[in-house]
Amino acid sequence: MNCDTFLACMHPYVDGELGVSDTVAADTHAAECPRCRSVTARERAFRQLLRSQPRETAPPELRRRIVTRIRRSSRAAALRPWLALPAAAAVAALLAVTLLPLTERPARGVVAELVDKHIAFAQLERPAEFVSADRRAVGAWFLERAGLSVSVPDYSPAGIRLVGARIADVRGRRAAYILYEKGRTLLSVFVAPASGEGDLVGARVTYRGQVYVTRVQKGYRTVAWTEGGVVFGLVSMLDDEALLECADRLRDERARQTRL
Amino acid sequence: MIGWRPGRDRSREFEEVALVHLDALYRSALRLTRNRAEAEDVVQDTCLRAFRSFHRFNPGTNCRAWLFTILRNTFLNRVRGAGRELYEGDAGSAWDALVERASDRAGGGATPEEQFLETALHGDVDRALRALPLAFREPIVLVDLEGLSYREAAEVLGCPVGTVMSRLSRGRRLLRRALGDFAREHGYVGEPE
Numbered sequence: 001m002n003c004d005t006f007l008a009c010m011h012p013y014v015d016g017e018l019g020v021s022d023t024v025a026a027d028t029h030a031a032e033c034p035r036c037r038s039v040t041a042r043e044r045a046f047r048q049l050l051r052s053q054p055r056e057t058a059p060p061e062l063r064r065r066i067v068t069r070i071r072r073s074s075r076a077a078a079l080r081p082w083l084a085l086p087a088a089a090a091v092a093a094l095l096a097v098t099l100l101p102l103t104e105r106p107a108r109g110v111v112a113e114l115v116d117k118h119i120a121f122a123q124l125e126r127p128a129e130f131v132s133a134d135r136r137a138v139g140a141w142f143l144e145r146a147g148l149s150v151s152v153p154d155y156s157p158a159g160i161r162l163v164g165a166r167i168a169d170v171r172g173r174r175a176a177y178i179l180y181e182k183g184r185t186l187l188s189v190f191v192a193p194a195s196g197e198g199d200l201v202g203a204r205v206t207y208r209g210q211v212y213v214t215r216v217q218k219g220y221r222t223v224a225w226t227e228g229g230v231v232f233g234l235v236s237m238l239d240d241e242a243l244l245e246c247a248d249r250l251r252d253e254r255a256r257q258t259r260l
Numbered sequence: 261m262i263g264w265r266p267g268r269d270r271s272r273e274f275e276e277v278a279l280v281h282l283d284a285l286y287r288s289a290l291r292l293t294r295n296r297a298e299a300e301d302v303v304q305d306t307c308l309r310a311f312r313s314f315h316r317f318n319p320g321t322n323c324r325a326w327l328f329t330i331l332r333n334t335f336l337n338r339v340r341g342a343g344r345e346l347y348e349g350d351a352g353s354a355w356d357a358l359v360e361r362a363s364d365r366a367g368g369g370a371t372p373e374e375q376f377l378e379t380a381l382h383g384d385v386d387r388a389l390r391a392l393p394l395a396f397r398e399p400i401v402l403v404d405l406e407g408l409s410y411r412e413a414a415e416v417l418g419c420p421v422g423t424v425m426s427r428l429s430r431g432r433r434l435l436r437r438a439l440g441d442f443a444r445e446h447g448y449v450g451e452p453e
């Protein structure tokens with residue numbers, strides 16, 4: 001090591017951030033070179049000055065305020081467990097939103113078909129045809145590819161990541177399909193044509209003032225509702241509460257877009 | 261298949277794991293904002309945001325670095341939201357020139373500036389630090405004042421370790437020079453030859 005190479009790594013050397021062999025080389029050079037040794041000594045003194053700055057503490061009032069807010073929001077989160085999913089729950093979600101125009105009466109419930117689609121897509125090597133975590137980009141892609149205006153809700157606060165989208169074929173009609181994931185497990189949500197009252201079969205549930213139809217099919221839970229000539233359906237391995245929260249957010253998102 | 265910790269346990273765990281770093285967060289917020297009221301706001305926002313995403317924090321990892329990351333994002337969002345200038349002089353050639361001059365001086369023997377540094381008052385360091393552009397202030401606050409490693413600081417700043425290293429050394433030179441200028445202004449030392 002010469003003076004140039006020593007000075008080039010002097011800061012990490014002083015900070016103890018050099019690897020063992022570089023530290024030995026720097027030690028050796030400093031021992032031999034009075035100039036570099038004095039530069040190093042001054043750098044250490046300067047760092048000491050910085051480190052010896054008075055260490056202020058947070059005002060007690062600030063601490064008290066934060067603790068109060070956290071305990072309060074913690075109680076609220078306990079009422080809305082969806083927001084408090086632990087990272088340990090290795091649940092991946094594949095969220096598929098299918099948007100279909102009104103069409104002829106189906107041979108069987110639309111939710112059953114969407115569950116099948118979900119299972120099929122989940123087995124594809126690339127479930128998403130268009131891969132993007134950008135909600136706006138996904139919405140633009142649907143508009144451009146299929147002329148579909150689709151609300152892409154944000155589930156990231158619950159750790160559900162937007163994966164991408166696909167144009168699905170449901171009952172011979174083009175449909176929008178949005179994919180999300182959480183960990184490795186998959187979850188599907190569907191929106192389908194409101195072809196008739198018989199579309200949605202299952203238990204009626206009211207969540208935050210909105211009515212949903214829930215059922216379990218082939219081991220997947222579904223939450224569905226109709227709105228504006230479209231059936232929205234969510235299919236997943238998540239529990240009902242999580243699905244209902246997703247559904248609520250999708251409705252929120254659509255309401256917000258309608259207002260704009 | 262999904263469980264969650266009861267609310268009360270979550271907040272208690274957060275208080276034990278995260279809020280022990282409150283003083284460090286507050287100090288750093290002070291250095292970033294240069295304003296007490298704003299520092300308090302930033303720290304409060306940081307803690308609430310951290311608590312909301314606490315379920316995503318991996319207990320085995322570095323909580324302090326995680327909190328500093330949130331603190332920094334909170335601060336930067338506020339600055340952007342207010343339309344204030346960010347990273348003033350980060351890429352500025354004026355600062356580069358200043359760094360060059362500062363590094364020119366770093367070479368020789370102990371100058372009056374350096375002697376002054378030995379006895380510099382804390383308020384002076386504070387003032388010099390406040391005047392430092394954010395890009396250089398950040399690594400100094402994290403590494404020199406809060407004792408983070410380069411790797412932790414890189415994590416917080418979202419940049420490579422090499423960038424932390426270069427900003428840190430440039431920042432320290434700028435700071436030394438600013439302290440030297442201050443010393444001359446106040447007659448602690450004479451004009452440089």
Ligand SMILES: [Zn+2]
Nearest residue numbers: 002003033036
């Ligand atoms: Zn040397």
